[in-house]
Amino acid sequence: MTLHTLNKHDKDLVQLCVSAxxxxxxxxxxxxGVYAALGGTDSRLDTAILPxxxxxxxxxxxLAARGISEKIPDVFIRITYRDFxxxxxxxxxxxxxx
Amino acid sequence: MPADTSKSHLLFLTxxxxxxxxxxxxxxxxxMTAGIFDQPVKLLFCNDGVYQLLxxxxxxxxxxxxxxxxxTALDLYGIEQVYVEESALQERGLQERDLLQAVTxxxxxxxxxxxxxxxxxxxx
Numbered sequence: 062m063t064l065h066t067l068n069k070h071d072k073d074l075v076q077l078c079v080s081a082x083x084x085x086x087x088x089x090x091x092x093x094g095v096y097a098a099l100g101g102t103d104s105r106l107d108t109a110i111l112p113x114x115x116x117x118x119x120x121x122x123x124l125a126a127r128g129i130s131e132k133i134p135d136v137f138i139r140i141t142y143r144d145f146x147x148x149x150x151x152x153x154x155x156x157x158x159x
Numbered sequence: 160m161p162a163d164t165s166k167s168h169l170l171f172l173t174x175x176x177x178x179x180x181x182x183x184x185x186x187x188x189x190x191m192t193a194g195i196f197d198q199p200v201k202l203l204f205c206n207d208g209v210y211q212l213l214x215x216x217x218x219x220x221x222x223x224x225x226x227x228x229x230x231t232a233l234d235l236y237g238i239e240q241v242y243v244e245e246s247a248l249q250e251r252g253l254q255e256r257d258l259l260q261a262v263t264x265x266x267x268x269x270x271x272x273x274x275x276x277x278x279x280x281x282x283x
Contacts, residue, residue, distance in 0.1 A: 063274060073206045077174060080246070083271040156280040 062086055064152035067094035069159060075105040078158040084114040087152060089145065090137070091120040094158075098124075098133035108136050120145065168199035168240075170277035173208040177226040178218070183211050186283035187229055194236030201240040201273065202233070203265070208283075209247045214259040227259055244270055 063086045067078050070093045082088060088111075090098055097106040098119050108117070121139040124130040130139070140148065149155050171190050175182040193200045204212055216227040233241065243262045248254060255264065265273065274280055 063280075074174070077205050077244075080244075080267045081270055081274055083275060154277070154279060156274065156282065158282050 062152055064089060064149055064155045065158060066091060066155060067097065067158045068092040069094055070096040072103070072105050074158055079106055079111070081156070081158075082112055082115055084112040086112075087116040087118060087148065089118040089120065089140070089148065091123050091145075095119050095123045095127060095129065095133070098137050099129060100134070108134060118144075118148065167278055168201050168276075169193055170201045170203060170273060170280045172203050172205055172280065172282045173211065174206040174283060176207040177211045177216075178223070182283050183208065184224070184226055186281075187226060189281070189283075190233070190238060191229070191236045194233075194238045197237065200238050201242065201277070202238060203242040203244065203270065203273065204262070205244040205247050205270075207251075209243055209251060209253060209258075212243070212258040212260065212262065213253070214257060216259075231259060233260075242270075242273070 063083070065078055065082060065086060065088045067075065067088065068091050075097050097104065100106070117137045118140050119133060119137040121130070121141055124133065124139065171186055173183055173186040177183040190200055190202055211226055211230060213227070216225055218225045241260065241262050242265045245264050245266050248264070255262065
């Protein structure tokens with residue numbers, strides 16, 4: 062099981078990252094990547110069509126900094142940097158999409 | 160823990176055009192370095208990264224190095240497993256015959272498997 066981290070909000074990159082997600086993988090949004098959780102008509106991250114079993118996370122600090130903590134769907138689990146470290150240790154590998 | 164030989168390769172994903180940033184060249188440098196040190200390497204071209212593989216590129220007029228020339232030498236560095244993500248070609252109006260070398264075209268599912276099987280994945 063792979064942890065995917067996405068730290069930019071670039072349409073092509075979000076789309077590529079989403080197409081690489083396998084069931085049982087985890088996706089963590091951080092830095093400007095958290096904007097992808099907002100959805101919107103131009104979004105490439107449609108939580109409705111993501112693989113079943115995929116776990117979704119967003120870094121709480123980065124959500125708070127951008128004022129969107131309350132705006133993103135509950136399907137994203139808010140985590141701290143400390144949780145991020147634990148999460149990375151429970152995964153086989155980390156793929157950073159940048 | 161016994162070594163899992165099926166997960167021994169490094170997977171490089173190159174996603175940027177060769178002409179706007181040094182990303183593509185950096186990726187190629189790392190790929191060739193890994194090859195020189197006999198590390199099993201797989202190289203996957205995604206998104207604008209497929210532009211690197213277009214035949215007929217020449218940066219001479221703009222005074223730039225042509226990365227495509229280095230790519231044709233990949234097999235000399237032991238890198239024979241070169242892949243292209245299917246939708247990257249389709250979305251850019253490109254076909255396999257537009258490319259300067261033979262590649263294996265991968266579907267989404269195949270890309271997911273390739274990532275799962277890799278020891279490490281580096282995205283450029």
